[in-house]
Amino acid sequence: MKRNTKNLNTSELKDFLNEKVVAYNNPKFIESDPIQIPHTFSLKEDIEIAGFLTATIAWGNRKSIINNAKRLMNLLDNSPYDFIINHKASDLEQLKPFVHRTFNGDDCTQFIKSLKNIYIKHNGLEVLFSKHAENNNLQTAISKFKTVFFEIEHLERTKKHVSDPLKNSAAKRINMYLRWMVRQDNAGVDFGIWKSISPSLLSCPLDVHSGNVARKLGLLTRKQNDAKALQELDLNLRQLDNEDPVKYDFALFGLGVFEGF
Template sequence: MTKSVLKEFLDEKVELYNNPNFIESDPIQIPHQFSLKEDIEISGFLAATIAWGNRKMIINNSKKMMDLMGNSPYDFVMSHSENDLEKLENFVHRTFNGGDFSTFIKGLQHIYTNHNGLETVFSKNIETNSMQKSISEFKKTFFEISHQSRTQKHISDPLNNSAAKRINMFLRWMVRNDNKGVDFGIWKTIPTSALSCPLDVHSGNVARKLELLSRKQNDGKALSELDKNLRELDQNDPVKYDFALFGLGVFEKF
């Protein structure tokens, strides 16, 4: 398949899947319940954090998280009491437990109280066509609070060769603005060109079949290779092809 034919094929798939019908089967439905910027950010960040495994379970457990915060995530983050945090103790999603949840609430409070919010932290340390250093520095800032070392595994560090799929997905949600009704585009300080594809088993397998990716593991090096090839198709909005790769993998079993 020539590059122009491949681009045409993938652009058609982006059009097919990048519309509001996509929302009902995707964790992005969680932040779509809210209208306040901070509620969208926090609910999206928490839903993306537990976005691994069965998609139905991810969505159900994300809804449980919102219920435990009284469906007012920003207010809960900023004004919770120790008693409120105790109510989170029984939450579990795979290896993310109630203790991790409480730590994330405290980490988010730290980000909003001392660092002017999630967007401000992520918009620092952006390099040309790359959010990798920014994500790594975000993780350091997030865990400036007292925490158990085990909780750190729930935020990936791309500088340790992680594909950081969940954070890259969250950044796509917040930054992309194409007026299609799926991604929010509420963060104006980060260029879409710097975003990376959320690389998982589905998008990775499709990318290999389309010869956009040769590396076998879904790691940081694979992400770098995929990003480079997607930027050759669209340098300004390479991550739009996540819709095509994911849709082909999950919905079409390509």
Template sequence: MNKTELKEFLDEKVIQYNTLDFIDSDPIQIPHLFSLKEDIEIAGFLTATIAWGNRKMIINNSKRMMDMLGNSPYDFIMEHNDTQLEKLDHFVHRTFNNEDFKTFVKALQHIYINHKGLEMAFAKNQKPLSMQPSISEFKKLFFEIAHQSRTMKHVSDPMQGSAAKRINMFLRWMVRQDNKGVDFGIWKSISSASLSCPLDVHSGNVARKLGLLSRKQNDSKALTELDTSLRLLDVNDPVKYDFALFGLGVFEGF
């Protein structure tokens, strides 16, 4: 396929998969349970944090997290005490355990009290056409509180070579202006043009087959290469092609 044919093909796939039906089988359904901005972004951040492995398990465990937070995540984050934190003692999702969960609750409170919330924490270090430096700086802010070293692995750092798939997915959810009702677009201080495609096994393999990516590892360098290719197709909304790459890989076995 030439560039025009590739764009037409991927645009059709975006239309096919960027629909409300997508929500029913995707972890993005968790933040869609809420209407308050802070609830949406906290639910999205925590869900994205554990978004690896079996999708059904991710969704079930994310719902369990929300239940443990009284289905009012922002209120819990801001008002919790030590007794309430004990309610999180039995949570585990793969390597993300109850101590990690408690640290995340405390770190999120720190972000809202001292850094004006999640949106501002990401927005204040953004660079033109890349959120990757901002993600790295966010990690530093997030772990300004006391924490175990093991918990730090649950927030990726692109400056250390990570593709930061889960945080880039979270940013897509919050920032991208979506007229289909899937992504929220509630963060107005960050441009969709700066977003990166969540790069994982599925999207990476499809991107390579389509000639959008040549690097074999799914790391930060591969992400930069993929971003460059997708911005040639749509400079204002490159991350929309996540729907196409994901759909082709997961639903069609492309």
């Protein structure tokens, strides 16, 4: 029987969403989600790089995302960290044929070079994001990350593949990536390997599915899925759980994708 979710008070809404978190935040979720790609690795750097590259191409058909992310890992010899740190210019040739929607081999090559710079000059992805983490969220940290990512010589076309929340982007893919790395769910889905950032700072990956469900539940009134909408959703999810607000991503996404809510 479908539950009537109209006019739920805060306590009832929280209970309803908590039920959905339990339903979807479990290992079964991994089977059809791009997070399965970093789950094939055990080294911290491999997990975070595989996660970042997978999240970068995580738009469109989920099966296509997963297949292309697997293909990308193969092109990196299934050792992404080693490839990034030790590749020669000739090794980058094997990335040329790669394409996922508008992300092509040239973009991929740029990402490898930028990631190498981050590990060599900035002590890695976690250090870079945690350095600019603020007291209430990570959106400024994402913007600073983009600046550093493109501080080396780069292709102008590749900049569109890294979002900037300070330019009103909801930065869905990077917020999803940060959930994967920072949130320790004790359920085997999110990794929680970045201990220097608090899960309380995470923002919900806002997309068509989570946005539509959030609006139906009264968690979001803004019509566009942009940075302002994310701010509104953040505020409302923090009222439900200030320590782990992004656990509700599982509920909103699950309701939208699996239940057609």
